[in-house]
Amino acid sequence: MSEMVKVGKQGDVMVITIDNPPVNALSPGVPEGIASAIDQLNADADVRAAVLIGAGKTFVAGADIKEFAKMTSGKKERGPGLLPFLLKIEDSKKPVIVAIHGQALGGGLELAMAGHYRVASGAAQVGQPEVKLGIIPGAAGTQRLPRLAGVAAALEMCTEGKPIPAATALSLGIVDKIIEGDLLEGAVAFAREVAASGRTAFPKTRARNEKLGAMRDNELLFENVRASVRKKQRGLKAPLAAIDAVEAATREPFESGCATEQKIFTECLHSEQSKALIHVFFAEREVAKIPDVPKDTATIPIRSAVVIGAGTMGGGIAMVLANAGIPVTLKETEQAALDRGLATIGKNYAGSVKRGRMTQADVDERMKRIASTTEWDGVAGADLVIEAVFESMALKKEIFAQLDALAKPGAILASNTSTLSIDEIASSTKRPESVIGLHFFSPANVMKLLEVVRGKATSKEVIATSMQLAKKIGKIGVLVGNCRGFVGNRMFQPYRREAQFLVEEGAEIAAVDKALYDWGMAMGPLSTADLAGLDIGWRIRKEHRHLEKPGVRQPLAEDKLCEMGRFGQKTRAGWYRYDEQRRQVADPEVAELVRGWSREKGIEPREISPEEIVERCVYALVNEGARILEEGFALRAVDIDIIYLNGYGFPAHRGGPMWYADSVGLKKVYERVCEFEQAHGENWRPAPLLQQLAEQGKSFADFQRS
Ligand code: T1G
Numbered sequence: 001m002s003e004m005v006k007v008g009k010q011g012d013v014m015v016i017t018i019d020n021p022p023v024n025a026l027s028p029g030v031p032e033g034i035a036s037a038i039d040q041l042n043a044d045a046d047v048r049a050a051v052l053i054g055a056g057k058t059f060v061a062g063a064d065i066k067e068f069a070k071m072t073s074g075k076k077e078r079g080p081g082l083l084p085f086l087l088k089i090e091d092s093k094k095p096v097i098v099a100i101h102g103q104a105l106g107g108g109l110e111l112a113m114a115g116h117y118r119v120a121s122g123a124a125q126v127g128q129p130e131v132k133l134g135i136i137p138g139a140a141g142t143q144r145l146p147r148l149a150g151v152a153a154a155l156e157m158c159t160e161g162k163p164i165p166a167a168t169a170l171s172l173g174i175v176d177k178i179i180e181g182d183l184l185e186g187a188v189a190f191a192r193e194v195a196a197s198g199r200t201a202f203p204k205t206r207a208r209n210e211k212l213g214a215m216r217d218n219e220l221l222f223e224n225v226r227a228s229v230r231k232k233q234r235g236l237k238a239p240l241a242a243i244d245a246v247e248a249a250t251r252e253p254f255e256s257g258c259a260t261e262q263k264i265f266t267e268c269l270h271s272e273q274s275k276a277l278i279h280v281f282f283a284e285r286e287v288a289k290i291p292d293v294p295k296d297t298a299t300i301p302i303r304s305a306v307v308i309g310a311g312t313m314g315g316g317i318a319m320v321l322a323n324a325g326i327p328v329t330l331k332e333t334e335q336a337a338l339d340r341g342l343a344t345i346g347k348n349y350a351g352s353v354k355r356g357r358m359t360q361a362d363v364d365e366r367m368k369r370i371a372s373t374t375e376w377d378g379v380a381g382a383d384l385v386i387e388a389v390f391e392s393m394a395l396k397k398e399i400f401a402q403l404d405a406l407a408k409p410g411a412i413l414a415s416n417t418s419t420l421s422i423d424e425i426a427s428s429t430k431r432p433e434s435v436i437g438l439h440f441f442s443p444a445n446v447m448k449l450l451e452v453v454r455g456k457a458t459s460k461e462v463i464a465t466s467m468q469l470a471k472k473i474g475k476i477g478v479l480v481g482n483c484r485g486f487v488g489n490r491m492f493q494p495y496r497r498e499a500q501f502l503v504e505e506g507a508e509i510a511a512v513d514k515a516l517y518d519w520g521m522a523m524g525p526l527s528t529a530d531l532a533g534l535d536i537g538w539r540i541r542k543e544h545r546h547l548e549k550p551g552v553r554q555p556l557a558e559d560k561l562c563e564m565g566r567f568g569q570k571t572r573a574g575w576y577r578y579d580e581q582r583r584q585v586a587d588p589e590v591a592e593l594v595r596g597w598s599r600e601k602g603i604e605p606r607e608i609s610p611e612e613i614v615e616r617c618v619y620a621l622v623n624e625g626a627r628i629l630e631e632g633f634a635l636r637a638v639d640i641d642i643i644y645l646n647g648y649g650f651p652a653h654r655g656g657p658m659w660y661a662d663s664v665g666l667k668k669v670y671e672r673v674c675e676f677e678q679a680h681g682e683n684w685r686p687a688p689l690l691q692q693l694a695e696q697g698k699s700f701a702d703f704q705r706s
Contacts, residue, residue, distance in 0.1 A: 090115075128242075131236070145157065213250065229243065467479065515613035533570055635705065658701075670690050
């Protein structure tokens with residue numbers, strides 16, 4: 001019997017416990033262990049039923065995702081997969097009751113559905129999240145789930161991949177009973193009832209066809225779901241593949257439906273999208289690990305916070321802290337500014353209630369946690385102070401000097417700056433070890449990313465606490481070094497530069513945005529610029545003109561647009577025009593202006609393909625990313641990928657800029673960058689690391705910091 005599956009008895013009920021920490025994944029040895037337990041069950045005359053349960057915090061979080069890479073790299077045959085052993089459970093002569101706590105996800109739910117009955121604790125969740133990994137359920141989930149929950153529910157669960165709570169699973173028929181109190185005790189009692197029922201045959205999910213519905217109804221359903229998935233999950237293949245598999249359940253007998261599912265599953269598993277999304281799954285967990293900050297580093301309890309500045313960012317940050325249960329005081333210089341900030345917070349919460357994301361009671365509870373003041377009195381008792389005033393070094397240093405004088409020893413002093421040096425800000429205090437950058441992205445109460453900026457003196461406790469805080473406030477924290485623009489904005493500058501250059505060289509404004517949008521970006525670079533405000537970059541460029549290398553081509557369009565007062569959506573004119581409803585309208589005047597400016601610069605307009613547009617913009621990201629990696633401002637390539645997926649609308653199914661470059665092959669990327677350098681000059685000087693890895697036939701994933 002495998003160590004990962006333990007068999008015990010409670011009187012005449014066998015208890016089969018899956019014990020494969022941390023999430024009881026169905027790693028090699030687990031299915032085999034369960035299969036031999038089922039043999040034992042049917043061979044042991046003293047037992048009349050079995051309960052299958054998970055040890056630790058959860059039931060089963062699915063197949064072992066780590067095994068997939070071995071399958072797609074050919075290192076491991078997929079073999080018959082999980083199907084035969086699920087049939088073994090379903091065909092057991094004695095009833096098998098599956099007891100679910102924590103999560104039953106993917107293969108975990110498929111395992112549960114092969115049991116004859118399912119009971120769950122009230123807080124349990126079940127789901128088929130496979131599409132988030134670019135695959136579909138591969139152990140008859142698309143065949144058994146519609147039989148248990150109906151076609152519509154199965155489609156929603158398999159295409160969206162979101163887990164559902166036990167109560168909903170009960171109402172859908174996935175779960176037979178919610179157990180109050182001790183789950184194992186309740187499950188054993190349920191098993192005893194079943195065994196005592198005198199039944200000799202027990203419900204096999206595969207034989208339950210009553211919920212598969214009528215063909216004509218299903219046809220309309222499939223059509224509608226396909227249309228909405230194409231819209232909501234633009235460019236993703238797996239959700240559409242999942243619909244095909246569920247459809248097979250309504251058209252084919254169970255065995256043949258399973259064969260169809262297997263075929264679709266294998267195609268998805270070998271797709272680039274799935275490899276990218278599985279990379280993202282592990283990358284999101286990798287970025288939480290800081291090599292020189294051990295897991296057991298002491299952290300500072302954050303029981304209260306102060307946010308300096310009640311503007312768009314300050315207000316959003318206060319909401320995030322209050323949402324996580326942390327009392328926060330919002331400080332402003334004047335009451336009027338405070339009232340505006342509080343009004344915006346109120347409006348944002350009202351929007352969440354309107355969209356059904358929160359109840360009014362939830363909002364009231366959160367608003368109670370948000371205090372406001374124009375005085376400094378809240379700082380003395382705070383565990384954390386986050387400064388979120390506009391980007392002026394002089395003002396930030398003045399504020400940090402004040403905080404240094406007022407805040408208690410050990411308090412964390414953080415800045416939400418997006419471009420300014422954390423070390424210089426920290427130099428205005430006598431406790432630079434307590435200073436860190438917490439760079440939120442706008443809107444702070446929505447965007448998942450938090451760039452945690454390490455200063456040269458920042459202590460490991462402050463770093464560990466900030467990474468822990470990121471998880472607590474529902475953000476993905478990524479530790480970065482203190483260079484200009486940190487990681488995200490530093491890479492975004494060349495990306496936006498190339499977008500402007502492409503327009504100056506003859507590409508249509510809308511064509512540049514369309515090429516990257518069709519490629520998967522959430523929004524095109526020029527529309528993004530209009531949304532963020534062209535003036536922000538303009539002000540920063542004006543402050544740093546002295547840093548521009550003479551003779552190196554600089555984009556000219558956005559500066560000129562700003563000189564005309566065209567700052568983007570906020571002035572309802574930028575690269576595009578925006579009507580009263582803020583709908584985007586192409587503005588031929590801008591195209592004409594840019595052509596004129598280009599002619600003055602002797603730039604001849606030319607036809608530019610969508611492929612070149614994508615390469616110029618994405619490879620600009622990659623080249624700068626390589627510089628950041630070699631300079632040590634990002635720990636690993638995965639950190640850059642996670643920053644771009646969660647802060648800049650980079651498509652997850654392309655894995656992130658560095659993963660994407662690896663998937664294209666660094667040799668090809670390097671060669672293309674060299675061609676661009678030939679054509680467009682020094683801006684395209686290849687990063688030494690890119691050249692080195694390309695020449696060594698290696699990838700960014702291979703890059704380890706020495
Ligand atoms: N396989 C392998 N490792 C896994 C894993 C899995 N399924 N799930 C989690 N881990 C690792 C994870 O990498 C981390 O490792 C540690 O466990 C803790 O995870 C046949 C084909 C369950 C909600 O997609 O969503 O079944 O970083 O940090 O925040 O049809 O993990 O510590 O080294 O995320 O408490 C479908 C994936 C698989 C669910 C817990 N299942 N997991 O969250 O912990 S495909 C999933 C999760 C499949 C079948 C198909 C979450 C969680 P490390 P964690 P958490």
